[in-house]
Amino acid sequence: MERQWSRRRFMVYSLAATTLTVAAPIGCDSSTAEGAERADASARPGVLVTGDDEEMLVLEVTAANRVVVRLPRAEVGQGVTTAVAMMIAEELDARLADVDIPLSDARTRGNQFTGGSNSVGSLYGPARALAATARAKLVTAASRRWGLPARALWTKDTMVIAPDGRTATFGSLTEAAARITRPAVPTTPKPAARHKVIGKPTTRIDARDIITGKAQYAGDLNVAGAKPTVVARPPTIGGKIRAVDDRAARAMPGVRAVVRVAGGVAVVADTFHHAFKAKDALRITWAPGPLAALSDTAVRSRLRAAVPPLGAAPSGSTQVTGEFEFAFIGHSPMEVLTTVADVRADRAELWFSSQGPMFARDDIAAAVGLPASKVKVHVTRGGGSFGRRLNHDFALEAALVSKAARMPVKLMWSRSDDLRHGRMRPATHHRIRVSHKNGQVVAFTHALASANEGAVRDGARAQGGVTSALTRAGRGPSAGPVPSDSGLYNFGRLSGNWGSVELAAIPLGAWRSVDSGTTRTAEEIMVDETARSLGKDPVAFRRTTLRSKAVRAVLDKAASAGSWGRTMPAGHGQGIAVHEEYGSCVACLIEIDATDPKNPRVTRAVLAADVGIAVNPRGLEAQLMGATIDGISTVLQAGLHIDRGAIRESSFADFHYARQRHAPLRFEAHIMPSKGEPGGAGELGVPAAAGAVANAYARATGTKPRRFPLNF
Amino acid sequence: MPSYTFDLNGKPVTVEAPADMPLLWVLRDLLHVTGPKYGCGVGVCRACTSHLDGAEIQPCVVPVADCADRKVTTIEGLADGDTLHPVQQAWLDQDVAQCGFCQPGQIMAAAALLRQTSEPTDADIDRIENVCRCGTYCRIREAIKQAAAQTSAQTAAQTEG
Numbered sequence A: 001m002e003r004q005w006s007r008r009r010f011m012v013y014s015l016a017a018t019t020l021t022v023a024a025p026i027g028c029d030s031s032t033a034e035g036a037e038r039a040d041a042s043a044r045p046g047v048l049v050t051g052d053d054e055e056m057l058v059l060e061v062t063a064a065n066r067v068v069v070r071l072p073r074a075e076v077g078q079g080v081t082t083a084v085a086m087m088i089a090e091e092l093d094a095r096l097a098d099v100d101i102p103l104s105d106a107r108t109r110g111n112q113f114t115g116g117s118n119s120v121g122s123l124y125g126p127a128r129a130l131a132a133t134a135r136a137k138l139v140t141a142a143s144r145r146w147g148l149p150a151r152a153l154w155t156k157d158t159m160v161i162a163p164d165g166r167t168a169t170f171g172s173l174t175e176a177a178a179r180i181t182r183p184a185v186p187t188t189p190k191p192a193a194r195h196k197v198i199g200k201p202t203t204r205i206d207a208r209d210i211i212t213g214k215a216q217y218a219g220d221l222n223v224a225g226a227k228p229t230v231v232a233r234p235p236t237i238g239g240k241i242r243a244v245d246d247r248a249a250r251a252m253p254g255v256r257a258v259v260r261v262a263g264g265v266a267v268v269a270d271t272f273h274h275a276f277k278a279k280d281a282l283r284i285t286w287a288p289g290p291l292a293a294l295s296d297t298a299v300r301s302r303l304r305a306a307v308p309p310l311g312a313a314p315s316g317s318t319q320v321t322g323e324f325e326f327a328f329i330g331h332s333p334m335e336v337l338t339t340v341a342d343v344r345a346d347r348a349e350l351w352f353s354s355q356g357p358m359f360a361r362d363d364i365a366a367a368v369g370l371p372a373s374k375v376k377v378h379v380t381r382g383g384g385s386f387g388r389r390l391n392h393d394f395a396l397e398a399a400l401v402s403k404a405a406r407m408p409v410k411l412m413w414s415r416s417d418d419l420r421h422g423r424m425r426p427a428t429h430h431r432i433r434v435s436h437k438n439g440q441v442v443a444f445t446h447a448l449a450s451a452n453e454g455a456v457r458d459g460a461r462a463q464g465g466v467t468s469a470l471t472r473a474g475r476g477p478s479a480g481p482v483p484s485d486s487g488l489y490n491f492g493r494l495s496g497n498w499g500s501v502e503l504a505a506i507p508l509g510a511w512r513s514v515d516s517g518t519t520r521t522a523e524e525i526m527v528d529e530t531a532r533s534l535g536k537d538p539v540a541f542r543r544t545t546l547r548s549k550a551v552r553a554v555l556d557k558a559a560s561a562g563s564w565g566r567t568m569p570a571g572h573g574q575g576i577a578v579h580e581e582y583g584s585c586v587a588c589l590i591e592i593d594a595t596d597p598k599n600p601r602v603t604r605a606v607l608a609a610d611v612g613i614a615v616n617p618r619g620l621e622a623q624l625m626g627a628t629i630d631g632i633s634t635v636l637q638a639g640l641h642i643d644r645g646a647i648r649e650s651s652f653a654d655f656h657y658a659r660q661r662h663a664p665l666r667f668e669a670h671i672m673p674s675k676g677e678p679g680g681a682g683e684l685g686v687p688a689a690a691g692a693v694a695n696a697y698a699r700a701t702g703t704k705p706r707r708f709p710l711n712f
Numbered sequence B: 001m002p003s004y005t006f007d008l009n010g011k012p013v014t015v016e017a018p019a020d021m022p023l024l025w026v027l028r029d030l031l032h033v034t035g036p037k038y039g040c041g042v043g044v045c046r047a048c049t050s051h052l053d054g055a056e057i058q059p060c061v062v063p064v065a066d067c068a069d070r071k072v073t074t075i076e077g078l079a080d081g082d083t084l085h086p087v088q089q090a091w092l093d094q095d096v097a098q099c100g101f102c103q104p105g106q107i108m109a110a111a112a113l114l115r116q117t118s119e120p121t122d123a124d125i126d127r128i129e130n131v132c133r134c135g136t137y138c139r140i141r142e143a144i145k146q147a148a149a150q151t152s153a154q155t156a157a158q159t160e161g
Helices: A029-042 A080-092 A119-146 A170-178 A207-211 A272-281 A296-306 A357-368 A393-405 A415-420 A516-533 A538-545 A549-561 A617-637 A685-701 B023-030 B086-093 B103-116 B122-126 B137-160
Strands: A013-015 A021-025 A056-061 A067-069 A154-156 A159-161 A167-169 A227-232 A240-245 A255-261 A264-269 A283-287 A318-326 A338-343 A348-352 A375-379 A409-412 A428-437 A440-452 A493-502 A572-581 A584-593 A601-610 A666-671 B003-008 B011-016 B050-052 B055-057 B071-073
Touching (some): A021 A119, A056 A119, A067 A080, A067 A119, A080 A119, A119 A154, A119 A159, A119 A170, A159 A170, A207 B086, A207 B103, A227 A255, A227 A393, A240 A264, A255 A272, A255 A393, A264 A272, A264 A393, A264 A409, A272 B023, A296 A318, A296 A428, A296 A440, A318 A516, A338 A393, A348 A357, A357 A393, A428 A516, A516 A617, A516 A685, A538 A549, A538 A572, A549 A572, A549 A584, A549 A601, A549 A666, A572 A685, A584 A617, A584 A685, A601 A617, A617 A685, B050 B103, B055 B103, B086 B103
Parallel strands (some): A348 A375, A440 A493, A601 A666, B003 B071
Antiparallel strands (some): A021 A056, A056 A067, A154 A159, A159 A167, A227 A264, A240 A283, A318 A428, A338 A409, A428 A440, A572 A584, A584 A601, B003 B011, B050 B055, B050 B071
């Protein structure tokens, strides 16, 4: 029997409670189907169910007139809490300021994974369905209280309003609404045409907390007794302790404990000042890590050698070829990795930012020898992530230190720990060949090799890894098609292959836009070079070869808004690139001043994006802005070197992520009107921005950019 | 252990701390004032940026001994009660923050710049070294210009009045 379940239909449960509490399963990939089945089989609208809220999105209206939805996602700056608050406020007719979106603790079941730019898309249906049901029940409760027909009432500003002017706050109705089983008004979400909140540029709901210093990250929490902790780490990646003399460190004032862990030697102290000083007083002899003989030159030549062959080109065709290299690059979120961990004999409690807290909880439980049910993980606000918090190696380490030291700890990685011990986007080498004949591209081949963690140290993924297979179901660093095979362009026969170089112990991780950050960037450069080879303009060439109308539309928008083709002074140039992924697409036009090729400045960025319904255009613009800065950084100046098994960089003094002086002086993002379901947007802009920066640099300097970052 | 008294956000505080203890850890670990953030500990990322006697400092590299009997202002002390500082208001209006971690430092750096230069040029703004890994720089620039315009409008109004 074919299941008649669509993403648009969401069963909403009412949970037995004294306040109005409704729940909807979160629709997302496989968990949608699972939730759907249960809902189909067991629930009718209005049936009260208890428990099982673990895998659902739950909305509660409190007596104090707050609307609370615990969100099973990470907030790391991408603005998902604001987007969800907007969805809820829209359907409830609540004031945005009355909606609270705290982050859920790690759950036992369901989908609590933040990645692949899927949060808004997966929450859009259930969040609105929930709020629409809650609204119907509140209206029904008010109609009974007032003895007025429910259809005569309306809702606004977290209140139900009667035609005679009487009002009742949702909080005052919540108890009565909890007992409503059959709402007297429809529970269906509004049509998009009636949206007043969704689609309106909205300031982050936590903006005021942030600008007044009230917003708390893991390191700001005042958990009773949690002692500042830092770890002395080896100079090389994966280096091991040979001998430790910790007498001087232990004798220092304020030192509470010194314990050995897999990654080094942890010092627990009364303040971070005392912890850092005692760390410096440790005398440690290190054994070099497994990559001690390896430097960048060797990594690059091994990657080049590992690129699978391209195969034969179609006979009689002309070839445009390019080889591209991308260096390792750290995630380096501003908030260094920080965990508060309190591990006792019979239970554990932890606080940290995580994109996959359920995996983290299970790994931590196994590592400290507790059942998962005895480990509580609180997900805190994260100070940036860019994929770094998909891995929970840092939290696992904190748990083990707390257990060994027998006290709660606040373990913080230093910036140098963060840069030197990972994680990083894998270095890659790409070989691309575009074959054309009679003015048409007839074949496009992209083979690449990527660095790979290989047999990872100490029980492998127990170090807190979440495989890229999880973040990118169906696509990973295995032999097979590359992203271009999804076919952005009518380029005839598409083929590709993937090789890898295993570098034991190298700490890698998914980095915003994952493989597309390198593969699609390289491809967009080749599209420009192919256009040149055919004597065509890069925009005109893309227009005639792009498959999708939506991509052509964003290309046209960026080209016209950015005055594509305008005359530029010598040493300046424009560049353009497009990208399509996560059900969304984007075009980016960049203007660069490369008069000094060693010190180029992107002066202007114009983006156009089609992400379906843009829940918060202001938040979307912010994501596109951040992606543009990522493109500038990764293409022009930011990367990590490996010198004899060690990362050379140790702070933002030598890891040259963009500063204000590298950011475009003019930035504009155009958001295409759309009635489509929301697609992903958090990672979308990176490949287009990176490609456009490289193409602009190429045109400004008359060079062919090949090795990134260009100034390294 | 030596003891140091200084003015913190308008109130006198006294702490017992080693002379070389960076102000950042005095604020965060002893006084639980957590607006200034650790981002590198070497004065480079500037996430901790605060003011000492009204001028910009990086508390991660300023020993507490240097602050004795002086005025320390952190992000928590920038607003006048519930009235935001013009720079904070501009940050709110432009919705600058993403993850927000660097923003207390960015705001304190911008406030210090405006105190020095009431109408900063693009080149002045470019000299701000504070790192924002989310890449909010374009909105930071707009917010600084907005705050500068508001501040000069207020000053003009006060002069006329």
